[in-house]
Amino acid sequence: MTIFHDIQSIGFLSDLRESALVYPVVMTTHLACIAVFGGLILMTDLRLLGLALKSVSIADVVNGLRVWKRIGFVLMVTMGLLLGTSEAEKYAPNPFFWWKMALLACVGVHALIFRPLVYNHPEELDRSPVIPTRAKVAAVLSLVLWMSVVTMGRLIGYWEPKSNENPVAQVQ
Numbered sequence: 001m002t003i004f005h006d007i008q009s010i011g012f013l014s015d016l017r018e019s020a021l022v023y024p025v026v027m028t029t030h031l032a033c034i035a036v037f038g039g040l041i042l043m044t045d046l047r048l049l050g051l052a053l054k055s056v057s058i059a060d061v062v063n064g065l066r067v068w069k070r071i072g073f074v075l076m077v078t079m080g081l082l083l084g085t086s087e088a089e090k091y092a093p094n095p096f097f098w099w100k101m102a103l104l105a106c107v108g109v110h111a112l113i114f115r116p117l118v119y120n121h122p123e124e125l126d127r128s129p130v131i132p133t134r135a136k137v138a139a140v141l142s143l144v145l146w147m148s149v150v151t152m153g154r155l156i157g158y159w160e161p162k163s164n165e166n167p168v169a170q171v172q
Contacts, residue, residue: 004088004089004091004092005089006062007085007087007088007134008086008087008088008089010085011161012081013085013086014058014086016082016086017086017087020037023083024084026079027079027083028084029075029079029082030076030079030080033072033075033079033131034069034150034153035075036072037069037072037073037076038058038146038150040065040068040069041069041071041142041143041146042143043061043065044061044062044065044069044139044142045139045140045142045143046139048118048125048131048135048136048138048139049131049136049139049140050131050136056141057122058122058125058126058131058135059123059126059127061122061127062122063122083098084097093115093161094156094159096153096159097150097152097156099152100149100152100153100156103145103148103149103152104149106145107142107145107146107149110138110141110142110145111129112137114134114141115132118134118135119138119171120137120142161164167172
């Protein structure tokens with residue numbers, strides 16, 4: 001737990017955590033970016049599944065939303081890192097926090113696998129007479145992973161260590 005204490009004790013992170021204004025602004029920005037980014041992911045995945053935006057080509061949806069998803073992702077992750085590191089001792093023993101981190105790693109694996117197969121060449125998907133299975137699998141996995149990340153994120157705030165246990169002991 002010493003490392004987590006040391007991380008959250010970095011000057012600007014202590015200032016962030018103790019600010020009555022900055023911390024809520026960072027939290028609100030994180031949540032707003034989750035909403036925007038999540039909506040963009042949802043639109044992309046529903047188009048890949050053939051369930052929405054059928055009058056728009058897959059390439060137009062994927063390429064048109066790409067820059068906005070990247071901006072939303074960078075802001076969301078930046079704000080999340082600020083929140084997580086400013087209260088590192090609080091999050092370190094929280095199993096939902098670690099589940100969220102593991103799921104985010106799975107999102108990274110998803111991106112590594114499906115970016116070259118689906119997202120980098122959406123024009124090929126439009127030329128196919130039916131949406132290829134690989135695109136549908138990518139969309140379903142994306143939806144499941146991102147919904148799981150959001151769920152674990154929400155559960156972080158509801159976890160409390162058992163009253164008769166030391167939260168530090170739960171990590172070890």
